[in-house]
Amino acid sequence: MKALRGVISAAALAGLTATALAAPPDFSGVWFLASHQGALKTSEGQAPPLNAAAQSVYDAHRAAAAKGDFSFDGATRCLPPGLPRLMLMKEPFEILQKPKTLYFVYQINRLPRRVYLNEALPTDVDPHYLGYSVGKWDGDALVVDSAGFDDSTLLDNSGLPHSEALHLTERYELSHNGKHLHLRFTIDDPKTYTHSWSAEADYVKRPGYEIPEDVCAATPEAKRPRS
């Protein structure tokens, strides 16, 4: 009996060690959004919980867009579209995976985003269009924490606003033998939304696809991404 317990313990220990030392899953490759959604909806299918002031900003964006005025959208002037909007574009992105950093390289205007692994989010980050991102492995999931966002970007193509207080949490998980990628993200922005909320997106890997050189400044304005 004692011997058996010993065997079980060794097996359990071996299992633990294997988990601890296991290489993280492979997220590398070119990813396309599985289905393009219009205005962002929460995981429960609701409209995001804009506060009253932010609701008027959003309504103004929609009214302007309806009249063909996209001046509220910096992406039409080739400014970086921000996050999570870049994750919601029909154009693909590529993940380059290294032990200390994951690189998201978006087709849109060749924009790079770096996710530094196993580091804390700096407490005082200067605002950037793509913020500042740190990540960690949670089992087989990649969890990315981002803050330090410039408040001129939009959350989605429909023109949802955010403030500099935006804190974005993303959780990425593979499925279908590594060919599908699921993203659940949480928006925490008390200056814009009455409570934090989450939404989802799914991606399909396209092996062998080469992302073309996409240069916004060389693209006519009508063909640029817009709300």
Added chain:
Amino acid sequence: MAKAQSKAVKNYLKPSVMLSAVLLAATASGAPPPKTLHDSGDPTLALTPGLRGAEKAPPGTPPGNPDPHDLNGVWWLSGYQYLLGPEPGVAPPLKPEYMAILERRIRAKNRGTPEADASTQCLPHGMPRIMESPYPIEIVQTPERITLLHEVAHNLRRIWLNRDHPKHLTPTFLGDSVGHWEGDTLVVDTIGLNDRTFIDDEGSSHSTQEHVIEHIRKIDNGQNLELIMTVEDPVTLEHPYSYRRIYHWRPDVRPQEYVCEENNRNAPVNGVTVAK
């Protein structure tokens, strides 16, 4: 890929010309370059002086990885030349009609009305010029690719290690790059370049037939990266030419978000146009 073995490169790497390589290196770090094109003394042909460029990593920085086949990390050009000829201050071997265009552009610059080039419009810098930037370059190496993430205007180069050039290429700003290892040297061959960019910051012309070959290798036990750049262009150049550059290992540097489209950092400061 056969084109990568061009005569110019072979000659450059031959031991018989190693002395000139040493002299070239000495010139790059020592004597000041000529102040006017062709050493003419003509003030309307004044060249913009080079920059000192990146410092080495500060004391206490982890040493470079000596593995010659691992180029991962942040590298930063030592020195910066506005004119990318075979030596600092010497023009590329342009054919007379293209030398005349370069002179026209230098004179326009010196009149304070420079001809707009691609980078001033937030377009990619082209080749070989993108490798001549006073901003860091992050190299990300994955099994089939070497990716260069340039801080300057988020230029991006993909060097494919698993394929040759496609038969039919639509010209792009940074072209199509394929690479292979020859011993400890990464050889990169680039074609498929459009002609909307200049070879260099002073305005040397290239055509869509430009062909660029880079020999990249670690030196100084991984503390520095050496690049020997070879430029061929049967349309604008009399003959191919090469030059040498050094990039410092800078693991202490994290490339920053550079949004040319918002705030072009290359606008003149106190009457001096800084590097683009």
